[in-house]
Structure formats: C-alpha cells, structure tokens
Amino acid sequence: MSSDSSSSDASTFERWRRRFGVMTGVGISEQERLAGLEAHRGRTCEKWKKELMHYSPSVVFMLKHLKLSGCNVTPDNIVCSPCDMSRSGGFSPQAGAIVMCQSHFFSKRHMEDTLVHELVHMYDHCKFKVDWNNLRHHACSEIRANSLSGDCKYTRELRRGFVSFSKQHQACVRRRAILSVRANPACPDDATAERAVNEVWESCFNDTRPFDEHPTVQSFARSLK
Known part of the structure; x- marks a missing residue:
C-alpha cells in the first residue's frame, strides 16, 4: 500500500471518528462534541438556505x-448563526439582514416558513418604510408575517401544543403577533401590545401583499374569511 493511500485512509477514518464522536460523544470531549454539532448545524443551514x-x-x-x-x-443578506433557543429567526432593519437561527430548525420546511416570515418583514420595511418603534407599524408587520408565512399552519400549532378547530389560524396569528410586539423595547406592557394588534387587525390580516397576485395564496386568503 502506498503512503498516499495510507494517508487518505487515515484522513477518512479521522473524519468518520469525529462525525461518530459528534453524534455519540464517544472519544471526544463535551466541548468538542458541542462545537462539532454547531458546525454541522451551520453547514446544514447554509445548504438549506x-x-x-x-x-x-x-x-x-x-x-x-x-x-x-x-x-x-442576496445570500449575504441571509445569515446562518447560533442563537438562543427562544426564536428561529430575526430581521435587522439597521443591517438589512435576516438571521437564521441554525440551532433551532427541526426541518427544512420549518426553516422555509421562518425565512418567508422574515422576508415579509423585510418587504414591509422596504416597501412601506415601517417604523419599528411605532407599535402599530410593528403589529401590522407581525400579523402579516405570521399569517402569510406558514407559521400558523395546523401542524405547527399542534407541535406547540395549541389545538383548535375554530379559527385556529386567526388565533395563532393574533397570539404570536402580540408576543412579538410585547418584546419590542418600546412596548411597556401586555395590554399595550394587545391593543396595538387589535387596532390594526382587520386591515393588516386582510392585506396579503405581495401574495395577492399569487393564485395559490389568493385561494388560501379567501379560505380564512
């Protein structure tokens, strides 16, 4: 056996050993395992993106x-990154960038819903010049993003532990919009977040732009009414 062949075999074995160690924790430290797992999630996120x-x-x-x-x-405007486990993505108006929280996705479909959600925020910011410190503006974009992205589909709600057979979609959109507005530093309390969502609910929930010219989404929007 040549030295080149032996070197290649050793390299292949080392990659296998590390992959096996990341998945099982055998033969590597916990710190190495976590670092390897995060690197794997980053590669997966970039591939799915x-x-x-x-x-x-x-x-x-x-x-x-x-x-x-x-x-x-461009791909540079969508960044895969480690995040805390409380969210799966975010839009930064200042940076003009979307963050995909690589450790949070349980499937490519989940990442797709999250990306569409953040792209709706980016679209609103670009087209309507959203003032994110204005709670009514923020509430409107959250209502639209949750409604149009797939975040509130029945299977996602079931996974979260919410089961409803009557106006499930609307209830989910409202709940998640209130939670997001409440997290805005400009929002002082729960009642203010709920009031902001209620004040813009009808017009923003029925606003399906830019999907209003997409036949599939037109049908979906009509089914909600």
Missing part, C-alpha cells in the same frame, strides 16, 4: 417582489 433561495416557490416569490420594490436580497 441555498436550496430554498433557488427552489422554494414562496421564497423565490418573495425575493422577486423584494427586488421589484428596490431591495435586492
């Missing part, structure tokens, strides 16, 4: 309409 930006109908549709609105979104 690339696939979604090229092949997801809803993501491609949002990217198209962002570009038409004067905001061209």
